[in-house]
Amino acid sequence: MTTVPEPVTRLAAVLRADNPGPMTLDGTRSYVLRAPGSASCVVVDPGPDDAAHLDALAAAGPVELVLVTHRHADHTAGSPRLRARTGAPVRAADPDHCHGGAPLRGGETIRAAGLRIDVLATPGHTADSVCLVLPDDDPGGTVLTGDTVLGTGTTVIAEPDGSLGDYLASLDALEAVATRAVPGPATGLPGHGPVVDDLGQRVRAYRAHRHERLAQVRAALAGLGLDPAAPDAVDRVVAHVYADVDPSVRGAARQSVTAQLAHLAATDGRPGTGPADDR
16 A cells, blocks of 8 residues: 555546445545646545545645545545645535535636646436546546546446436546547546546446446346336346346445436336437
């Protein structure tokens, strides 16, 4: 475990928290952003309330601003202590996770630590999820994706406010940013897992995976003779579609199926209709 942020792009360095687990992979990644020559920095996702991790982030400063990609505690629990250590305001889309700063707004541009940071609203994993775009990073820009896109595997549509419909729309918005006419593919810096070298390609793979899962769920509903709104539909579909998942992530599978069934109920309510309804 390193105690100094390690550079991953020209404008970003990463410090991984010591909180590995089934949902956090090898630990939450906090990012330290600064333009070359800047005396101050921006911290993205302080991570858990871990003294050693927060001390290392504070030591990378002076910290001018703290930004949060979404509400989950493995990204936000350290925010109050980091603000106390540095005096830097903490901004998130959810006002409950702001400390001394205004809520983030999709479409706004932040200027800090010599950087331009564009805020892209990407609800779906949670209602308050945002991605943070560094359009001036080399070679094709960098996007800090939080849990919207992970470094390995796929993300969960988290209860109670996750939405598959929102998530699919957010993937479209993220792909548009990642595939702009720039010299080279955009890089993704996820909240968990390694750097994503070609974010546009990963987003397309995520979208294909979601549609494949929806097709599997539709087939399960048809085969089991279930309505997506039936009280036992979630457990029966999980057992059918996710039978081979590790028990440690069974809860995540259940959350995903809940979101898939809600999406199907909202779009058609009938198993077996065409894939046009997946969007």
